[in-house]
Amino acid sequence: MSLLEVTDLSLTYASDGVVVEALRDVSLTVEAGEVVGIVGESGSGKSTLAAVLNGLLPDNARITKGAVRIEGTDLLTLPEAGRRRLRGPGVAMVLQDPMQAFNPVLTIGRQLVDFQHHLKDLSRADKAARAEAMLAEVGISDPAACLRRFPHELSGGMRQRAAIAAALLLTPRLLVADEPTTALDVTMEAQILHLLRRLRTDHAGAIVIITHHLGVVGEICDRVHVMYGGQIVEEGPVDDIHHAPAHPYTQALIACDPAAIPGRAARLPTIPGRPPPLRRPVPKGCAFAPRCPAALPQCRTEAPPRVVLGPRRSALCHRVSP
């Protein structure tokens, strides 16, 4: 039994009569102790997928198809009380926006203590001491003072680290981190990645990390899922994706990675064209076809097949053959 199993999940958002297909037939499996990366451009559905994993979707979201299992339990049919028990030590989340992550009228310390409510044997003082130690670990220089501060008194980077500390305090079996290092400089990022790696080596915790930054993926992930227009267009082990990307979108993504470009380019390359429309009805054919340099005529009319390239390695493309 896998720790996390998402199968053929489709999800829509409805607002003002417009229906957006934010996820289409998404499948994702994560084993205990594994680190899985999710990459893709803005709007491809990464945060939506993360929200599915702890069952905290906005009111206008509707899961139309598929299943989500955590340790064998079906999350979608689980009553709210059961989901709540899972949140925290089962699935912990580092939300994407560090600026808004903490309650503005309560101190960081108060919140970090409250968030440890599962640890029933510890007193509030014990929990505060744990929080202080964890803040020190994520590189906050005066953790005791930080506990007494209100969120607006911290920088974006400090808030982001505090949010990571909050999640790590629970030593979750699955940590979902949505762009956890965007507000951090390179040394800080390295320190955080080191901590995440320890979650897996010391506690066999699994991590799903969402990022724009392919460097982070190479640094820490075992496997990668590439998302485009609400679909997973390619998945595979990190090395394969880096060295032999199969899907034209993955190829373009890697070609555009600033770290991969030797010397100083006059202009950073970008993928030409616009992000795919997600509004219903979504056009037939491959979502990437309009921007794809290798598109065939059938790419615009027929939905691409999922081509299996190996164990846990596949691509959603007409051009790819096994």
Place this chain on the structure above:
Amino acid sequence: MLSYAIKRIGLAFLILFVVMLGLFSMVFVVPGDPAGVALGPRASPELRAQLTERMGLDQPLHVQVANFFANAARGDLGYDVWSRRPVLEMILDVFPNTLILGLVSLGWALVLGVALGCVAVVWRGTFVDRLLGVLSVSMIAVPSFVIALYSLLIFSVWLGWLPAIGAGEKGDIGSQIRALILPSFAIGITWVGYLARLVRASMLEVLAAEHIRMARSFGLSERRVVLTYALRLALIPTVAVLAMGLGSILSSAVFVEAVFSRPGIGTLATNAVSNRNYPVVMGTVLFMTAFYLFVVTAADLVIARLDPRVRDVLRS
């Protein structure tokens, strides 16, 4: 925080000063001399001169102004033209009645308003929510003296459950409470709808915030999320509006006290106006203004305490 408090209190005094100037000039804007107006056209010149002297109107203007402020600062608001009782004493005599009326009205409004607001949030988008919406708007739209008249008619005249007039017997708490119910309800009900809408809106806004999602993502109970993580934030706009509300509640009290012939500042002021009893008119207006400024300033300081962000903006 301290410098903010000083600034806010200074502002309150400045406003009070301007109001006092306005009040003082009122005496001169009204046509005819105040003593003559007060006494009516058929008063003898001696009587008029006597009253003019008693009111200090024979002195040069700047002396009058200076006296007015100096006396007010000492708490001396002048004397009733007719009974010669000190105005401040008359006000303090009836003010507790008005204050209790105002506070009980506010209590109604707050309890019912926050409760209905929360109910609307819990059942948002359903029939209950829409019904409460319509109800709230109607409660806002109907003026309190209309409610006062109808409730008087129904509960006092027809059903005879509650007293129609007065503030109850002195020393008899039960009768005082019974006398409070209808007038406070008439005033409070207009605010129930308002507060319910406000609490609903600010609660929904807060509950959609990212930090609430964060709190939930750690498995905090819904009770904890709503009561400690959301309500405190949602109440900030409510406190601000309540302070304004007390001002409007006190002005509705003027009408409602009249409908129920209930002793209070409102009846004192209306009687003084119809008797052209200037010192009492000025005294009551001044007193109410000072009281209102006190409440609004206090509310601002409470908000600054509730919200650390405001506290910090103020500190810098």
